[in-house]
Amino acid sequence: QRRIWLDCDPGHDDATAILLAVHVPGVKLLGISTVHGNASAENTNNNAARCLYAFAAPEDIKIHPGATKPLIRPTRHDPEIHGIDGLGGVEGLPPGTYGDVQERLDHTGRPPKAIDAIARAIEDTWKDGSGDKVTVISSGPMTNIALFVSVYPELLDGIEEFVFMGGGVGIGNRSSSAEFNILCDPEAAQIVLDVPVKKIMIPLNVTHTAIVTQETLHRLLSPGTSYSPGSAPAKASTKLRHMLWTLIWYFAESYKSTFGFMHGPPLHDALTIAYVSSPEMFKCKRYRVDVELSGTHTAGETVVDIWSYRDCNDSWGRDGKNCIVVESLDVASFFQLFLECVSRCDAV
Ligand code: BDR
Ligand code: CA
Numbered sequence: 008q009r010r011i012w013l014d015c016d017p018g019h020d021d022a023t024a025i026l027l028a029v030h031v032p033g034v035k036l037l038g039i040s041t042v043h044g045n046a047s048a049e050n051t052n053n054n055a056a057r058c059l060y061a062f063a064a065p066e067d068i069k070i071h072p073g074a075t076k077p078l079i080r081p082t083r084h085d086p087e088i089h090g091i092d093g094l095g096g097v098e099g100l101p102p103g104t105y106g107d108v109q110e111r112l113d114h115t116g117r118p119p120k121a122i123d124a125i126a127r128a129i130e131d132t133w134k135d136g137s138g139d140k141v142t143v144i145s146s147g148p149m150t151n152i153a154l155f156v157s158v159y160p161e162l163l164d165g166i167e168e169f170v171f172m173g174g175g176v177g178i179g180n181r182s183s184s185a186e187f188n189i190l191c192d193p194e195a196a197q198i199v200l201d202v203p204v205k206k207i208m209i210p211l212n213v214t215h216t217a218i219v220t221q222e223t224l225h226r227l228l229s230p231g232t233s234y235s236p237g238s239a240p241a242k243a244s245t246k247l248r249h250m251l252w253t254l255i256w257y258f259a260e261s262y263k264s265t266f267g268f269m270h271g272p273p274l275h276d277a278l279t280i281a282y283v284s285s286p287e288m289f290k291c292k293r294y295r296v297d298v299e300l301s302g303t304h305t306a307g308e309t310v311v312d313i314w315s316y317r318d319c320n321d322s323w324g325r326d327g328k329n330c331i332v333v334e335s336l337d338v339a340s341f342f343q344l345f346l347e348c349v350s351r352c353d354a355v
Contacts, residue, residue: 008035009142009167009283010132012125014073016044016147017054018093019258020276023251023345024146025055027280029064030348034284036064037128037141040071040121044147044191045085046093048075051147053103054094056111061100061250063355069113073121074150077192085187088261096257099250122155126162133165140167142283145199146276148188149173153195156202168205170279174296174309175211176332180266185307186211189298193307197298206330208296209282210309213289213333214275219255221271223342227349228252245353274345278333281341288337288344296330 013028013036015021028036039059041052055070076082089095101108113119119127129141143166145152152171156163173188173196181187189196200206225234227248229241243249255272262268282289295312299305317327 008033010035010037010139011142011144011280011283012037012040012128013280014040014042014121014125014143014145014147014151015055015276016042016046016051016093017058018045018051018089018147018276019097019254019272020274021045021146022054022058022094022097022254023274024276024280025058026062026352027277027284027345027348028144029059029062029068030351031280031284031344034280036068037132038069038071038124040073040124040151042073042121042147042151043075043077043082043084044188045089046091047084048072050093052112053108054092056108057094057100057103059111060105060108061247062352064111066110068111069124070111071113071119071121071124074154077148077150078153078194080192080194083191085181087265088258090257094254096253097250098253099246121151122158125151125155126159129162129165133162140165142167143169144279144283145169145171145173146188146279148191149195149199150192153192153198156199163202163204166204168207169199170207170209170282171199172209172214172276172279174208174311176309176311176313178211179308180211182307184299184305186309189309190307193298193300196309197300200296200298200329207282207291207333208309208330209278209333211275213336214273214278216336216338217274217278217341218268219259219271219274223271223346224252224255226346227255230346230350247353248349251349277345278336278341281344282333285340285344288340289333290335291331291333293328293331295327296332
């Protein structure tokens with residue numbers, strides 16, 4: 008079983024990443040930390056707890072609050088895509104104040120904040136004699152991760168790999184050239200790209216292929232029944248499926264009105280967990296990746312050196328290629344895995 012830590016900013020697609028992190032085979036979720044991003048840090052923290060409760064996660068998985076703002080730049084949220092509280096339009100989630108949701112927050116003494124909780128998880132795993140390491144996953148701005156690698160450099164060897172949803176190869180979504188997670192905190196992303204840990208970037212080019220189509224929605228709502236194009240959506244067969252349907256519906260409307268996506272929304276963040284559980288679904292290549300930190304029009308752009316212009320030895324004595332970039336996904340297998348996780352969650 009691969010041990011994972013998820014740092015996220017829920018967020019509709021982050022919520023689907025949490026569902027997978029809890030229910031995907033071959034993975035043990037050690038904990039979750041939250042960061043500013045799609046909504047305020049307070050909202051993303053609450054939302055993660057609401058999701059853990061709704062997805063029937065084991066009670067020992069706790070949520071740890073992290074950075075409330077980027078390292079240098081002004082804070083930005085994305086109510087146009089995710090609603091004011093980050094999970095706009097999602098029906099069937101309890102409020103953050105609900106007692107059982109509050110239980111998901113770590114109340115032991117003074118709860119460790121994100122970076123200390125990540126450190127503890129790595130220490131407990133790596134130093135337990137098994138030689139196991141932790142895969143750290145990021146589905147939001149990388150502020151927490153940049154702080155973690157800066158404060159705890161001695162624990163970098165305890166990280167198996169760092170998998171993140173972010174950036175694009177020649178495309179952006181929240182500026183002409185930058186993707187939201189990187190745009191929120193470009194300096195943090197560059198700090199992380201510079202650390203000598205294996206890194207896997209899942210860019211927009213690939214996440215935009217993971218579209219929830221009408222057929223997938225049908226399989227979500229009425230598993231085991233056949234789909235005929237154009238038919239009206241069935242009523243969800245369980246509360247969980249209804250919740251996920253409202254989540255996807257809201258996200259679809261955002262993507263339609265903001266980006267003109269007419270066939271459904273992309274489940275960006277869920278791909279990080281799918282990558283850890285089923286890497287064979289993905290095709291990847293190693294490149295030099297840096298973040299534009301000073302461009303007048305391009306701040307936050309991920310500069311992926313596909314022609315190897317900057318392919319020189321770096322300070323760790325390796326060639327300059329610092330990041331594995333995912334280039335394609337077996338979309339059908341991904342949605343099969345997603346629906347299997349829904350069924351597993353339903354069965355708890
Ligand atoms: C990323 O930004 C947010 O809208 C999503 O949660 C995802 O992590 C996509 O650019
Ligand atoms: Ca996210």
